Amino acid sequence: MKKAIIITFAVIAIVFLTSMFLNQSSAQVSQPSPKDGTVSKPISSVVMKIAERSCLKCHTEGGNGMAMMHLNLSNWDKFSPEKRADKAKDMCKMVSKGKMPPKSFREKNPGAAPTQEEVKVICDWATSIQVEKK
Numbered sequence: 001m002k003k004a005i006i007i008t009f010a011v012i013a014i015v016f017l018t019s020m021f022l023n024q025s026s027a028q029v030s031q032p033s034p035k036d037g038t039v040s041k042p043i044s045s046v047v048m049k050i051a052e053r054s055c056l057k058c059h060t061e062g063g064n065g066m067a068m069m070h071l072n073l074s075n076w077d078k079f080s081p082e083k084r085a086d087k088a089k090d091m092c093k094m095v096s097k098g099k100m101p102p103k104s105f106r107e108k109n110p111g112a113a114p115t116q117e118e119v120k121v122i123c124d125w126a127t128s129i130q131v132e133k134k
């Protein structure tokens, strides 16, 4: 009889812990913290994937100071639509010209630079989020 009670408690504890764990992980998905370098939704996920490889090392919190002054992707959430449009256009421009990621970075990380295809993805995205200027 005693055993049955212990087992019941164990089961309740496991269910409880599991649900806590699940809750926690889903909360993390819906609110990425800027600390771990995650940038949330407004950047299209395809673009994000490219940026993760090619840009985020410098252009997020804890990255390169100069890079952050121009473009801090950790703060993307806080940008106005106008600012996003502007920055996205800039990103397209820099990758199209082959200015970003910087040459030294590309040399140290072969394969980190966006491919032609990926440059197009960034630019198409930039075009898609342009807002009408008043």
Ligand code: HEC
Binding pocket: 051, 054, 055, 056, 057, 058, 059, 064, 066, 067, 068, 070, 071, 087, 090, 091, 092, 094, 095, 100, 101, 102, 105, 114
């Ligand atoms: C190795 C670090 C590094 C990486 C990786 C990097 N950047 Fe930069 N980025 C910089 C620095 C440093 C500056 C400031 C450059 C300057 O003022 O000359 C900058 C500036 C910029 C600017 C502002 C340019 C301007 O003059 O307005 C944009 C836009 C930009 N980067 C986009 C990107 C994109 C998009 C990627 C990824 C494809 C990327 N960067 C990857 C270091 C980096």
